Amino acid sequence: MTNALALTGIRKSFDGFLALNEAHVTVRWGEVHALLGENGAGKSSLMNIAAGLYKPEAGELLVDDNPVRLQGPRDAARHRIGMVHQHFKLVRPFTVAENILLGLAEPDPPQGYRQRLAEVAQRIRTQAEALGFAIDPLARVDSLSIAEQQRVEILKVLLAGARILILDEPTAVLTDQEAANLLTTVRTLSRQGAAVVLVTHKMADVKAYADRVTVMRGGRTVATVDPAATPVAELVRLTVGEGVPAAAGPTGARTRGAxxxxxxxxxxxxxxxxxxxxxxxxxxxxxxxxxxxxxxxxxxxxxxxxxxxxxxxxxxxxxxxxxxxxxxxxxxxxxxxxxxxxxxxxxxxxxxxxxxxxxxxxxxxxxxxxxxxxxxxxxxxxxxxxxxxxxxxxxxxxxxxxxxxxxxxxxxxxxxxxxxxxxxxxxxxxxxxxxxxxxxxxxxxxxxxxxxxxxxxxxxxxxxxxxxxxxxxxxxxxxxxxxxxxxxxxxxxxxxxxxxxxxxx
Missing domain, CATH: 3.40.50.300 (P-loop containing nucleotide triphosphate hydrolases)
Structure with missing residues (x-):
């Protein structure tokens, strides 16, 4: 199995703060690779480098085992890398179809704008049905819920032709069934040859859907392990450095006020x-x-x-x-x-x-x-x-x-x-x-x-x-x-x- 994406020796600082130091991760074609770590561990910064949003101060980026220097997100898209960000990158007054058409960036299409928009709307319906999403291509983004906007972002990346998918907390705003449908689809895409990076804090998702998992802490890579062979307690220890006791949920009626x-x-x-x-x-x-x-x-x-x-x-x-x-x-x-x-x-x-x-x-x-x-x-x-x-x-x-x-x-x-x-x-x-x-x-x-x-x-x-x-x-x-x-x-x-x-x- 060849490598789709590899980052080695990555260093990046912001305003004098060293966010990444000798960070590394390798993702293979045909796998779902989870990326774990506390908030601030450097996961998003590392993936933003892979998506062309940040330039590293040191280190190397390889796509399909070939070294590349990305000049920006469009350059990453040309290498078929697409990232669905935790905080959305949508134009709120535009419709779903208009947002996705912007992301396609296909040069000088022969048909007119309205015809092109209608074609994109149909592609959205087809892809949304395959994912189990209910999305109206003609709806304005500012009328959609947070969960619906997340689905639009996922559709935008897939319809742009990404084969290396970076999903930052993709199930954070989905219901159990929606999350299961999405991750099942993601796993199917990987089995069809795509490479998927799943940035998540949900251990159940890692155990159920990831082939390998890389753990980061303090801007460094801690370990890469097989989640099927690694107990949840060990994954938590690697992620946070120590166990976090779960607080007990409500146990019954409470004395409440007026x-x-x-x-x-x-x-x-x-x-x-x-x-x-x-x-x-x-x-x-x-x-x-x-x-x-x-x-x-x-x-x-x-x-x-x-x-x-x-x-x-x-x-x-x-x-x-x-x-x-x-x-x-x-x-x-x-x-x-x-x-x-x-x-x-x-x-x-x-x-x-x-x-x-x-x-x-x-x-x-x-x-x-x-x-x-x-x-x-x-x-x-x-x-x-x-x-x-x-x-x-x-x-x-x-x-x-x-x-x-x-x-x-x-x-x-x-x-x-x-x-x-x-x-x-x-x-x-x-x-x-x-x-x-x-x-x-x-x-x-x-x-x-x-x-x-x-x-x-x-x-x-x-x-x-x-x-x-x-x-x-x-x-x-x-x-x-x-x-x-x-x-x-x-x-x-x-x-x-x-x-x-x-x-x-």
Missing amino acids: PLLSVRGLATTASGGQRALDGVDLTVHAGEIYGIAGVGGNGQGELAGAVMGLARDLNGELRLDGADLTRVPPSARHALRIAAIPADRYSHALAGTLSVAENFGIGQVQSGRYGPFAWLRQRRMALDAREAVAAFDVLGVRSVAQKAALLSGGNAQKLVIAREFSRAPRLVLAHSPSRGLDVRASAQVHARLRAARDGGAAVLLISEDLDEVLALADRIGVMARGRIVAEFDAPADRQAVGQAMTHHD
Whole structure:
């Protein structure tokens, strides 16, 4: 079996920080090769070099056993390398077909634009059906859920003809069945001769679908092993250096406080004219975690937007402790001690070009803690940010003056939580809070949500990861077709919840 992709002796630094040092990985044709490591271990940086996004300072890249120097992503595409990023690279106002047509980059097609677009739309339908995806090629990307956008990214790479596929956390926003369908398809592609790199934190996926696994830690390659012959405990040890004890899930009814968040008949219309929310009814009490489970695209994103104050043309009731929230702007909601952890942390929670301190301090600028806006007390903001970074274990922060974009996904998420929890919240909205995070970072995020609940806050957890909902929620509401179709008390039966997610009126 020949090598499809090999990186050896790779070194890369950012702003003086050595992100990769003598990193290496070799991927063979016809295999699924998993890449494991904590957030910040260097996995994405290494794969971004393979995809032509970064240039290494040292080391060698081989494609099909031939040394190459990639000049950019299009050069990588010419070598049939395609990467599906954890944070999507889609043009939100464009349709699915328009986004994929942009990615094809075929020179001077003989037919007209409309005919070409129609042809691409048909190819999307065919490929989506093969993958088991439900995607409308004519839908605008900004009307799609996070899970649906992930599927578009996967389709874009496959339709561009990639034979070396790099998938960064591809199942993070998929349901169990969707993930199984995708990974089965990925394995089939590898058996047909493709080479697949699967960047994932899910040990079950590695054990079930990977032929080999390379583990990274601290920017270095730790080991490459056969996952079938390596116990999960050993994979965890290699990944994090030590075991991370699993927190016990909810065991039954808890003593909860009075109703805090009340949603009645909440309705809104998506850009396509269909009801995104169609009469949502739910109540979240103080001192409980209410989990929303469901297949992506059933209104979860619109519900999160409504709670954050981002929804337009909202009908129905949304009340916090009896007070109407429907027309309250997002800034005022923060003053009401509503903490928001959105699904897309880089689009809706952080400004990557601003510093860590600025991203942290912006949560209290309007409170006056840092003085008037035109003359902010930068030293006090930096001091608060340093204390929060330490308290919330935000790693990779060499200085709070560094750009937030340099943080790994897990540490960016912890920065968001540090800011949102800087004042004890009354209500916490957590939308896919551990999406793309490793075992340790996920455990820390979950611990913070439990601590907020135990401190008397009402926590609304929205997640397409059923394991996450079952582990955290005291009550579970299943969302389908824009409404709550079933509710369960913890401990809930997984099969019953799954059936409610996929079988409903």
